[in-house]
Amino acid sequence: xxxxxxxxxxxxxxxxxxxxxxxxxxxxxxxxxxxxxxxxxxxxxxxxxxxxxxxxxxxxxxxxxxxxxxxxxxxxxxxxxxxxxxxxxxxxxxxxxxxxxxxxxxxxxxxxxxxxxxxxxxxxxxxxxxxxxxxxxxxxxxxxxxxxxxxxxxxxxxxxxxxxxxxxxxxxxxxxxxxxxxxxxxxxxxxxxxxxxxxxxxxxxxxxxxxxxxxxxxxxxxxxxxxxxxxxxxxxxxxxxxxxxxxxxxxxxxxxxxxxxxxxxxxxxxxxxxxxxxxxxxxxxxxxxxxxxxxxxxxxxxxxxxxxxxxxxxxxxxxxxxxxxxxxxxxxxxxxxxxxxxxxxxxxxxxxxxxxxxxxxxxxxxxxxxxxxxxxxxxxxxxxxxxxxxxxxxxxxxxxxxxxxxxxxxxxxxxxxxxxxxxxxxxxxxxxxxxxxxxxxxxxxxxxxxxxxxxxxxxxxxxxxxxxxxxxxxxxxxxxxxxxxxxxxxxxxxxxxxxxxxxxxxxxxxxxxxxxxxxxxxxxxxxxxxxxxxxxxxxxxxxxxxxxx
Numbered sequence: 098x099x100x101x102x103x104x105x106x107x108x109x110x111x112x113x114x115x116x117x118x119x120x121x122x123x124x125x126x127x128x129x130x131x132x133x134x135x136x137x138x139x140x141x142x143x144x145x146x147x148x149x150x151x152x153x154x155x156x157x158x159x160x161x162x163x164x165x166x167x168x169x170x171x172x173x174x175x176x177x178x179x180x181x182x183x184x185x186x187x188x189x190x191x192x193x194x195x196x197x198x199x200x201x202x203x204x205x206x207x208x209x210x211x212x213x214x215x216x217x218x219x220x221x222x223x224x225x226x227x228x229x230x231x232x233x234x235x236x237x238x239x240x241x242x243x244x245x246x247x248x249x250x251x252x253x254x255x256x257x258x259x260x261x262x263x264x265x266x267x268x269x270x271x272x273x274x275x276x277x278x279x280x281x282x283x284x285x286x287x288x289x290x291x292x293x294x295x296x297x298x299x300x301x302x303x304x305x306x307x308x309x310x311x312x313x314x315x316x317x318x319x320x321x322x323x324x325x326x327x328x329x330x331x332x333x334x335x336x337x338x339x340x341x342x343x344x345x346x347x348x349x350x351x352x353x354x355x356x357x358x359x360x361x362x363x364x365x366x367x368x369x370x371x372x373x374x375x376x377x378x379x380x381x382x383x384x385x386x387x388x389x390x391x392x393x394x395x396x397x398x399x400x401x402x403x404x405x406x407x408x409x410x411x412x413x414x415x416x417x418x419x420x421x422x423x424x425x426x427x428x429x430x431x432x433x434x435x436x437x438x439x440x441x442x443x444x445x446x447x448x449x450x451x452x453x454x455x456x457x458x459x460x461x462x463x464x465x466x467x468x469x470x471x472x473x474x475x476x477x478x479x480x481x482x483x484x485x486x487x488x489x490x491x492x493x494x495x496x497x498x499x500x501x502x503x504x505x506x507x508x509x510x511x512x513x514x515x516x517x518x519x520x521x522x523x524x525x526x527x528x529x530x531x532x533x534x535x536x537x538x539x540x541x542x543x544x545x546x547x548x549x550x551x552x553x554x555x556x557x558x559x560x561x562x563x564x565x566x567x568x569x570x571x572x573x574x575x576x577x578x579x580x581x582x583x584x585x586x587x588x589x590x591x592x593x594x595x596x597x598x599x600x601x602x603x604x605x606x607x608x609x610x611x612x613x614x615x616x617x618x619x620x621x622x623x624x625x626x627x628x629x630x631x632x633x634x635x636x637x638x639x640x641x642x643x644x645x646x
Contacts, residue, residue: 116199135307148163188240251332253288266311284391285619294337294338298341313330353394354391405628413442443483445486486511511574541562544583581604590625
């Protein structure tokens, strides 16, 4: 075993100690020891005294490291693994949970096995545990699906956070001058088959060894000169490309474009008498082109850059989120404060309506009580406006779950389909067209109803939907949840071409999910949407004027 192998085991032992409710200071000692090994390359793993000179490593830990180096095993390591059943140990590989959360779940639910835990998930028992929420439930559900299904493609919501976590690790390694996400993840594709990382470094062999020992890595699939392909614990392959620091900038630009994009650049270059093997950043300048952002570096379309391509910083509010009034995990005040911390001017609380009992949908009298709470929050918070809204169900005949006299009193009405997904194209299209005729509806939410990798879109004639939205002055949503990303990029571009405003919402059910706005913005950028095309880039005054249209 080398230093990285042993560091990985020390991290796991720290996690197992936390799962076993041991003294938390013991766990921290193992984490500090793992970090010390990673930061001090070349130390003697068979020398107890030399190991004790490293920060955070005492006598007992030094002896343990020597035992691991000598025997590739340890009696203490075996003992800790024996305290936690193997099927529960794999929960440690779910991003965003951590051993403390897993320990709390196991302690409160006392599941006899994974099947019991999955049944508790179905009954929504996780969110009832003090200190946890629907967000924890969603992370656990998504993580178990990743570990069990090993899908062939993975959502951007898995690939991008994992990539950033791995970059943080890589950038701290000795000799690394830069590390970036490249490939399809850098271009914001809604699903990817693997994650590509580029590293500029002076010692590629050492970086590769360190990366192979990362806690997220399950095994090495391919080990070549300047290229390492690994499989992470939840099935997403990672390709690590290692280049000298001087080659990093040019290779970075090359690997952020796809084959079609490079073909278009070469075609334009050859027409001007230029020829090069890799496409450096200077290529755009030599061709008289603006630097094309990664989201638009796909295919052989004309290489143009919209004048005011949407940026995340352009978003001024979020018009679709849920609270504890229905199936959310946070209060109105918590959601509002979190949104204000993101610099938003406004949000709309749009909890579900009565037709969706599984989500604890509100009745009209509950909605009225919620309005009183929203008014109280608005009196308390001066730097953000909370709008009173609803996510009203579109019923099978196109009517709405609330009568007009209820809807007309609201600031924002988001309409969506949640049941009877299998209607034929004519029925579903007519159903949504009818809802868009209602004068009180403002936004059509997650318009095609898809769940990436789990549910296909409705059988729907989208051109008719966009035509109805344009005629009735409605907006359509890009739902930023990485499990939806609905509308997808090509349909968002179609909505723009019909003159329909797009609103990018998170559909957040907890404060952490407000960060999903990034995924919706990426989708909009892939559709080449500009700031002017997106409703929630407007100021509060402009938005309220539009809502009263």
